[in-house]
Amino acid sequence: MDLRIQKTKNSIFSAFIELRAAKPLEKITIRELTQKANISKQTFYLHFKDIYDLSEYLENDAITSLVADIPNPDLIITDPAAAARLLCTAFITQGHLFNILFPDDDRSCGVLTNKLEARIKELIFITHPEFKDNLEKNITISLLIQGSVHTFLKYKEEDTEQVIEILADTIGRIADHS
Structure with a gap:
């Protein structure tokens, strides 16, 4: 450029x-x-085109950077607890920009989690195209991403290490029972 x-x-x-x-x-x-x-x-x-186009561009760029901090998106399937830890750590690394682009409100949280879910699924479906039409896998991936992100953001003002461990342990237990 x-x-x-x-x-x-x-x-x-x-x-x-x-x-x-x-x-x-x-x-x-x-x-x-x-x-x-x-x-x-x-x-x-x-x-x-307008302010919204610029905002969308920066949001997508921030999501891409966050996902780049997760070396193996397949972990969401193979080791959900580790994936939750990586996802939370990526948010900490990218924190300031995300706080600005996605402020603490329900609309922004929904936009963030939906965009993040779509991007991670896109990467997973490259290596596992058979998951794309598998309802069970899609629901599992959605639950893990949406649940992890929403929960982490809700409790991000608490002791982040403790929040991450509780979240990862809970997700690991849920995944073990499925």
Whole structure:
């Protein structure tokens, strides 16, 4: 990618993250974003349709980075407890950005968990295409991802090591009984 384009995008991303940390997405205007990024509106529209398109781009990029921190998505099937630990640890590593892009509300948590589930399933189905149409496997994967993420985020202000261990142990026990 052209260095100028990358610098422009980085400026847009930085300005957006700064604004998003201070206010809800619906309150951010293109005008204030472009002023903060020191670009014209036309330059913004060369890269994104609107604020929501930019937000979606950054959310997807954050999900991709988080999933990259999980070396083997198949662990969700083979060792759910280990997968839960890795998923929680990835959230800790990526924490600040996720707190901004996905604030603590039910809508954001739902968007986050649904996107994360879709991305992880996509990777699992590459190595296990037979799981794609297997209802039992799909439900199991959904439960493990959605349950782990939602629970971790709900209790993230507690002792994170203890939360991770309790969550992983619980998921391991549930998986052993299935």
